[in-house]
Each structure stands twice: as structure tokens, then as C-alpha cells.
Amino acid sequence: MASELPITRNPASAETAEAVRCAVRLATQMGSSRLARIEDAAGLYTLLSDPAVHAPIYTLPRPLTERSVEDFIETHLLEREVGIGLLFLREGEGGQILGYSDVQVWPEFGAGELGGALHPSLHGQGSGARGAAESFGWMFEALGLGLICETASLDNVATQRLLDGLGFRRMGEVTSLRSDGTSRASLVWEMTRSEWEGRHRKD
Numbered sequence: 562m563a564s565e566l567p568i569t570r571n572p573a574s575a576e577t578a579e580a581v582r583c584a585v586r587l588a589t590q591m592g593s594s595r596l597a598r599i600e601d602a603a604g605l606y607t608l609l610s611d612p613a614v615h616a617p618i619y620t621l622p623r624p625l626t627e628r629s630v631e632d633f634i635e636t637h638l639l640e641r642e643v644g645i646g647l648l649f650l651r652e653g654e655g656g657q658i659l660g661y662s663d664v665q666v667w668p669e670f671g672a673g674e675l676g677g678a679l680h681p682s683l684h685g686q687g688s689g690a691r692g693a694a695e696s697f698g699w700m701f702e703a704l705g706l707g708l709i710c711e712t713a714s715l716d717n718v719a720t721q722r723l724l725d726g727l728g729f730r731r732m733g734e735v736t737s738l739r740s741d742g743t744s745r746a747s748l749v750w751e752m753t754r755s756e757w758e759g760r761h762r763k764d
């Protein structure tokens with residue numbers, strides 16, 4: 562997660578920050594996705610090893626190996642214990658991993674970020690936008706976040722259209738650091754909970 566994020570930094574009260582950490586520690590499911598387990602390393606590596614999946618994502622391990630994916634899962638299990646991160650997997654009927662969601666939160670700002678990807682066989686059919694909308698709704702409601710901050714690389718048109726389409730506000734550009742120390746330019750978007758509810762609440 563880039564240290565320049567989120568762009569909007571309204572300090573949360575100590576109670577709000579602790580409530581967010583607590584909600585993260587207790588989370589087990591996000592929609593139809595479940596928490597990743599160490600035993601998922603091989604299946605998740607298979608999904609991530611396709612460049613159509615990993616190339617646009619700066620938060621994935623580099624080099625990408627089954628071992629580094631196992632470390633990635635373990636790091637998220639530790640982040641869940643501390644209340645700052647969650648890794649969810651979407652499984653197909655035969656147990657194939659069809660997608661992942663990486664939730665990172667900044668409890669001190671009551672803010673969070675969602676990253677992730679779908680299996681290439683599912684790209685471009687509206688699944689990403691539907692799943693992202695459900696996940697953002699869950700992050701505001703179940704985690705009690707007041708702000709979601711998102712990034713996309715300059716050439717990731719699908720993610721840009723997805724975020725614009727859900728009503729996120731463009732907040733400029735930052736430099737995102739990858740785990741191997743290389744960097745890339747990222748566009749940034751934000752959305753507050755009240756903006757989300759005004760736009761997406763189903764009465």
C-alpha cells in the first residue's frame with residue numbers, strides 16, 4: 562500500500578479506529594468469498610501467475626512464486642490478527658480459485674483499499690464491477706469505514722472505468738511501490754461512505 566494513501570486523512574476517533582480493527586479481526590467472509598488459508602498457496606499462485614491477472618497489480622509479491630504467494634497469504638493472516646488486512650478468495654465449483662480480494666485498512670483514518678483480480682475467463686462480462694460494488698458496500702457496512710481509496714495503473718482501463726462508473730472521485734496521481742522496490746504511476750480515486758450511500762443505497 563503506497564504511503565501517500567489515502568489522500569484524504571481525517572483522523573478517526575480512538576473508538577472508531579478500534580471498532581474497525583475489531584471488525585477486521587472478526588471477518589470471515591466477504592459476499593461469496595472466504596478467507597485465504599496457507600493451503601491455498603498453489604491454487605492462488607495458479608491464478609496469479611497469468612500476466613493478465615498479475616501485471617496491473619502493484620501489491621502482489623515479486624518475484625511471484627508459490628513460496629512468495631504462501632508468504633503473501635501468511636502476511637494477510639497476521640494483518641487480520643492486528644486488524645489491518647484481509648485476503649479473500651472466490652472459489653469455483655471444482656475448488657479452482659477464480660478470484661481474490663485484498664482488503665487493506667488504515668484504522669487511524671477509518672479508511673480502506675480494495676485490490677484484487679478475477680480469472681481471465683471472467684473478464685469483461687460485468688462480474689468485476691458487480692463484485693467490486695458488493696465488496697465496497699461490505700467494507701463501508703461491515704468494517705465501518707468512512708472512506709475508500711483506490712488506485713489503478715495509467716493503462717488499466719477496465720479498473721478506471723469500473724471506479725468511474727461506481728462514482729468514485731478522481732484524486733490525482735501517486736507513485737506506488739512494488740514489493741521488489743520498483744515503482745509505477747497510479748491514478749487515485751476516493752469515495753466516502755455518505756457519497757456511497759447517497760448513490761448506492763437500496764431503499
Ligand SMILES: CC(C)(COP(=O)(O)OP(=O)(O)OC[C@H]1O[C@@H](n2cnc3c(N)ncnc32)[C@H](O)[C@@H]1OP(=O)(O)O)[C@@H](O)C(=O)NCCC(=O)NCCS
Nearest residue numbers: 617676677678679684685686687688689690718719722723
Ligand atoms: C479489473 C477487473 C477486476 C475488472 O473486472 P471485469 O469483470 O473484467 O470488468 P467489467 O466487465 O465489470 O467491466 C468494468 C468496466 O471496464 C470496462 N472494460 C472491461 N474490460 C475492458 C478492457 N479490456 N478494456 C477496456 N475496458 C474494459 C467495461 O466496459 C466496464 O466499463 P463500462 O461500465 O464503462 O462499460 C478484471 O478485469 C481483472 O481482474 N483484471 C486484472 C487485475 C486488475 O486489473 N485488478 C485491478 C487492479 S487492483
